[in-house]
Amino acid sequence: MEYKKGYICRCCGEFHEELPMSYGSDAPVYFYYMPEEERENRVEMNDDLCVIDDEHFFIKGCIEIPVLDGEGPFIWEVWVSLSETNFEETIEYWETEGRENKLEPMFGWLSTSLPCYPDTVNHKTMVHTREVGYKPYIELEPTDHPLAVVQRDGINLNRIQEIAEEICNENNQGTDKL
Numbered sequence: 001m002e003y004k005k006g007y008i009c010r011c012c013g014e015f016h017e018e019l020p021m022s023y024g025s026d027a028p029v030y031f032y033y034m035p036e037e038e039r040e041n042r043v044e045m046n047d048d049l050c051v052i053d054d055e056h057f058f059i060k061g062c063i064e065i066p067v068l069d070g071e072g073p074f075i076w077e078v079w080v081s082l083s084e085t086n087f088e089e090t091i092e093y094w095e096t097e098g099r100e101n102k103l104e105p106m107f108g109w110l111s112t113s114l115p116c117y118p119d120t121v122n123h124k125t126m127v128h129t130r131e132v133g134y135k136p137y138i139e140l141e142p143t144d145h146p147l148a149v150v151q152r153d154g155i156n157l158n159r160i161q162e163i164a165e166e167i168c169n170e171n172n173q174g175t176d177k178l
């Protein structure tokens with residue numbers, strides 16, 4: 001198998017040296033719905049966790065997609081909601097060795113709007129806690145949604161390049177942030 005080294009972008013026409021294999025979102029979609037001047041007072045957030053209005057709880061995790069013709073996985077870092085109980089349990093075990101064996105998979109609503117796919121917000125997911133230091137694995141409910149399909153069946157490098165070109169188009173820069 002060969003890792004794809006660089007490509008000529010059909011969006012901007014430039015040669016990009018690296019094909020991005022992961023994209024991340026800085027905040028749950030509800031943060032962006034909020035008027036900018038309210039965000040500071042209503043949102044508590046770090047790189048992994050987010051609380052909005054003291055009553056909506058989110059964790060950041062990884063939708064990992066097997067790559068069929070190269071090194072993988074391809075990763076979307078996304079936010080999902082958690083119940084208050086599950087959120088508190090997650091925090092309680094944050095630094096606990098072996099937490100991945102102690103915490104059951106948790107239900108969450110996908111709370112990131114991904115480009116390149118039909119609406120992803122509120123897709124059902126299960127959040128699988130991993131070892132300390134690793135973001136949880138996000139398992140999409142196995143529906144017919146194209147994102148759920150590729151999580152099951154995998155993706156190829158050509159499609160990953162198309163995604164890079166589409167995101168290049170949207171942001172007009174070579175960023176890996178959504």
Ligand SMILES: [Zn+2]
Pocket residue numbers: 009010011012013014016165168169
């Ligand atoms: Zn480009």
